Amino acid sequence: MDSMRFDRQGRRLPKAIKILIAGGFGAGKTTMVGAVSETKPLRTEEILTDQGVRVDDVSGVEAKTTTTVAMDFGRITIKDQFMLYLFGTPGQERFWFMWDEVAIGCLGAVVLADTRRLADCFPAVDYFERRAIPFIVAVNCFEGARAYDLNEVQAALNLGSGVPVLLCDARVRESGKDVLIALVTHAMKARKARTTSG
Amino acid sequence: MTSPGPGAEEDPDTDEVSWSEVADLADAEERWLDDQAGPLVRPYVMTSGRMQPIRGTFDLVTLVEATGLAAPPELGLGPEHQAALRLCDQVMSVAEIAGHLKLPTVTVRVLLGDLLDKGLVTVQDPRTDDEFMNDEQMYRAVIDGLHAL
Numbered sequence: 001m002d003s004m005r006f007d008r009q010g011r012r013l014p015k016a017i018k019i020l021i022a023g024g025f026g027a028g029k030t031t032m033v034g035a036v037s038e039t040k041p042l043r044t045e046e047i048l049t050d051q052g053v054r055v056d057d058v059s060g061v062e063a064k065t066t067t068t069v070a071m072d073f074g075r076i077t078i079k080d081q082f083m084l085y086l087f088g089t090p091g092q093e094r095f096w097f098m099w100d101e102v103a104i105g106c107l108g109a110v111v112l113a114d115t116r117r118l119a120d121c122f123p124a125v126d127y128f129e130r131r132a133i134p135f136i137v138a139v140n141c142f143e144g145a146r147a148y149d150l151n152e153v154q155a156a157l158n159l160g161s162g163v164p165v166l167l168c169d170a171r172v173r174e175s176g177k178d179v180l181i182a183l184v185t186h187a188m189k190a191r192k193a194r195t196t197s198g
Numbered sequence: 199m200t201s202p203g204p205g206a207e208e209d210p211d212t213d214e215v216s217w218s219e220v221a222d223l224a225d226a227e228e229r230w231l232d233d234q235a236g237p238l239v240r241p242y243v244m245t246s247g248r249m250q251p252i253r254g255t256f257d258l259v260t261l262v263e264a265t266g267l268a269a270p271p272e273l274g275l276g277p278e279h280q281a282a283l284r285l286c287d288q289v290m291s292v293a294e295i296a297g298h299l300k301l302p303t304v305t306v307r308v309l310l311g312d313l314l315d316k317g318l319v320t321v322q323d324p325r326t327d328d329e330f331m332n333d334e335q336m337y338r339a340v341i342d343g344l345h346a347l
């Protein structure tokens with residue numbers, strides 16, 4: 001397949017890049033997506049299905065209502081060359097089938113942590129570690145939350161020393177930008193390390 | 199089937215485009231189960247029970263654009279097909295099309311597969327690109343771009 005495509009006016013089509021914003025319920029995922037997105041965040045819905053449902057098993061399904069799970073996402077266009085799509089993935093493990101969808105071919109992930117409920121982001125950390133997806137941890141500074149030493153967070157999450165941990169305010173655009181820059185920088189290094197060692 | 203209906207004269211939430219013909223589908227949003235699960239929908243009606251696109255593979259960020267060919271009425275495209283096609287006048291990702299139409303992405307993938315099959319849209323599949331994800335220049339360009347925002 002040709003790697004470069006052009007639109008009807010002959011302009012080069014931008015390349016789409018996926019980034020996951022993960023973390024526990026209420027950690028600020030949607031807030032961060034909204035703060036950095038150039039457009040009003042949109043919501044996609046995925047249908048919750050049985051893993052076992054086969055394509056040829058749809059007889060009767062057409063009349064059935066079903067449940068969906070929502071995922072908010074935003075977009076940042078960079079020099080008409082790249083489109084960064086930021087997906088705020090629902091935290092619970094029961095929605096991991098949706099993470100797979102976003103994670104395949106993604107650039108990397110931000111795990112948003114709330115220090116009042118640090119354990120909520122264990123599943124996300126575990127998920128990305130096991131799939132060798134580059135990620136960073138951004139500690140969302142909620143008002144009233146005890147200020148943690150970043151080293152404490154690193155230790156509590158049992159992160160490898162290479163995983164950046166930083167503070168952020170998910171409501172603030174500049175802060176969100178800094179988080180994304182940290183992620184892309186980390187992902188670049190992680191990729192490089194992998195290609196030179198492999 | 200859903201009736202497209204001429205109703206929905208007003209759409210207070212209009213961002214860029216107004217999709218009066220799918221406004222009744224949007225009403226589905228009112229029926230939320232809880233904070234995490236979404237609304238109840240009948241996603242298979244408009245795809246005639248299909249769950250897989252007849253052509254193409256559609257990632258959430260596969261970019262889709264209309265080819266500009268007019269869709270002859272005999273192609274039998276439903277109102278959802280037409281609405282999706284109009285959105286593709288600008289380059290748009292599968293996720294955005296689904297978000298604007300307020301339809302589940304599985305449904306949108308099937309609709310887009312039909313449009314692709316009929317030559318009405320072109321797609322750019324982002325998943326072929328290990329090379330792209332290993333390209334240091336891409337990372338540097340993105341970092342620069344983020345700084346410049």
